[in-house]
Amino acid sequence: MAVSDWKKSVVYQVYPKSFNDSTGDGTGDIRGIIEKLDYLAFLGVDYIWLTPVYESPMRDNGYDISNYYEINPEFGTKEDLKALMDEAHEKGLKVMLDLAFNHTSTAHPWFVESKKSKDNPYRDYYIWKDGTYDSPPTSWESKFGGNAWQYDDNTNQYYLRLFDVTQADLNWDNEKVRSEIYEMINYWIDFGVDGFRFDVVNLLSKGEFKDSDGPGKEFYTDGPRIHEYIHEMNRRTFGGKEIMTVGEMSSTTIDHCIKYTAPEREELNSVFNFHHLKVDYPGGEKWTDASYDFILLKETLMKWQLGIHEGNGWNAIFWCNHDQPRVVSRFGKDDTEENRVRSAKMLAISLHGLQGTPYIYQGEEIGMTNPGFSRIDQYRDVETLNAYDILREKGYSYQQVMDILKKKSRDNARTPMQWDGSPHAGFTDGEPWIETAPNYPEINAEKAVADETSVFYTYKKLIEMRHEMEILTSGDIRPMLMKDRNLFVYERTLDGESLLVIANYSDKYVAWPEEVARDGEVLISNYDVKDNELRPFEALMIYRK
Known part of the structure; x- marks a missing residue:
């Protein structure tokens, strides 16, 4: 199979911070990924997707970018990234970078300038609106909780931040912003990357700034100029090149995703949607201890399979990523070793028969589970800590909140990759930035590769089938x-x-x-x-x- 045929390719997602630490400082890094390329080549995947490795205060684990052109020293250097790409290419692997440009960190020089005065040349790089101290411009809610507007004492205006308070939304209606972003994408194409994953890319175009009866999604999801912007980005950057693209789509629709991915529209190769991962959100509420709705899971998957296929679009198919709990703990059963192995294989087989480009998240291929944290001080994720505060304020008991976080926190996916049975699962010689799941002596890559009946070999076989079977x-x-x-x-x-x-x-x-x-x-x-x-x-x- 030609690896450039992304429709037959399988992507492996690496969350660098938790993948492999080569320095002993407790944080995974780019050199650590290089050390594990033989493992990934043996698994048989085609692309490695790295979540953001750029300069960042790491308030949202790298999705708050303060410099698009430099590598976060926590992860290494630009030379390390080049070495990773060169060695990956030698082993037949391609490398995708992750870009977040709906927003930047408030530490980005553009925002630092923007905040100085209303007439600063960078003011219009962001979305600033009038309001009073206790009355924001609209009632929109942040995805991380609270109002989506942040007041600035210096200029007596609010800036929009759909995510964390340190993630200011860029103004994509400003042609200068778009040109800056396209120039940056071209820089990384020239650097030699093979593809991009674009974070919440369908939120770039904001509509009217009005109050909403709900969180306000209708004013910024798949907004009025979104297809114009993505088509323009395609034409001015990756379009016509051997570059694979996938867009993360927040609360989107099938019709929009067909438009994003139908080849003749010249937008993106493929899209992530998350509707099938909201089947344990009763009434749309994530922070509950609810079990999942199996019938709804099937209906959602099949609705998207049929709709995208009929519209000549293309899906990314996946169970896990850095924002989702471990699937074997979520839709399978991890109470016994037999149930864990069987349900992990079952989930793999049932997903990898679908149409689309399969994504495997680090550790999924060995059946890693949620860690079962029982104390709030074990969590690191900003969304989780915000949810803890909100739920406690609502009157939930400490234990009730812990039971919810144990199921729903993004940190369930962010514990260190379990390489072997040595301390901290072989992830680091130091103290890991977040605790390792306690079951690593039983569940680790070394044991999985040594056992041909393990979950690992089910994934390896499914990847081979994807490469070989046109059906x-x-x-x-x-x-x-x-x-x-x-x-x-x-x-x-x-x-x-x-x-x-x-x-x-x-x-x-x-x-x-x-x-x-x-x-x-x-x-x-x-x-x-x-x-x-x-x-x-x-x-x-x-x-x-």
Whole structure:
């Protein structure tokens, strides 16, 4: 397979801070990633996506960028990044960078200038509005809690910050801002990167600044000029080049995502949407101790699969990332080793049969779990700490809040990568910036690679199948048994071939459904032999021609 064929590629997401520490300071770094390239090449992935490694105060773990052109010394140097790319390329791996340009850090020189006076040349790089001290310009809510406007005493105006107070939204209506961003993207293309992931890219175009009955999303999500801006960015930067692009889409729609990714529109290659990861948000509320809605999970995945396929768009397919809990703890079961391994494999098989570009988040391929933190001082994430304060103010008990964070915190994904059974899972010789999950002696990459029945080899096989089987890339998809409360079943078809994916999401034995034929070649399963019924967390891909 030509690695440049991103539709057949598999991407591995690296969260550098938690991946591998080469210096012993407790924080992962770029040299640490270089040390593990052989592992990633053996797994078989095509691209490595790094979350932001630029200069940053790290208030939001690097998504608050203060200099787009320099590397955060915490992670290393520009020379280290060049070495990573060179060594990755030698091993057949490509490197994607992550760019956040809906906002910058308030420590960015543009914002420092912008804040000085209303007539500063950089004032219009950001979104400043009038309001009174106790009355913000609109009622919009920040994604991290509280009002989305921050008052500035110096100029008696508010700046928009849809995320943290230190993340000021850029004014994309200002042509100078757009030109600065395009120049920066071209710098990294010239540097030699192979692709980009664009953070919350569908929020760039703000609409009217009015009060809302809700958090205000309708005024800035997929805004009035968003497609114009992304098309312009394509034409002035990566368009027509061997550069893979994926946009992170916040609260988006299928229609917009078709527009973002239909090739003739010249916008992006692919999109992340998160609707399937809100099926444990009752009433849209993230910070609850709720279980997930299995029927809604299937309906959401299939709605997007069918809609994007019919519209000639392209999905990124994924369970995990740096902002989501570990999927085996979330949609699987991690109470016993047998359940953890089976449900991790089941989740892999049921996702990797879908259409789109698969993304694997570090540790997912060995079945890493949520760490089960029980104290607030174990958490580091700004969103989590804000949520803790808000929930306590609402009257939740300490234990109730801990139970919620244990399920929903972004730090569930940010604990150190578990490499081996040595102290701190082999992540660092020092004291890690965040505690390691206590189960690392049992769950680690060294043990997984040594055991051909491990979760790791299920992922390795699924990656090989993605490279080799055109039906996984181009086949139509037919959802089946959508109201079944235990089984996730669908069929891929192409030119007389069919691939049935059937997965039991329960820890019970379930009768094989009469509507589903049993004949065919089992290409991959998480049990040794096929049975007349589906065993707990059993999953199979069955090929017919």
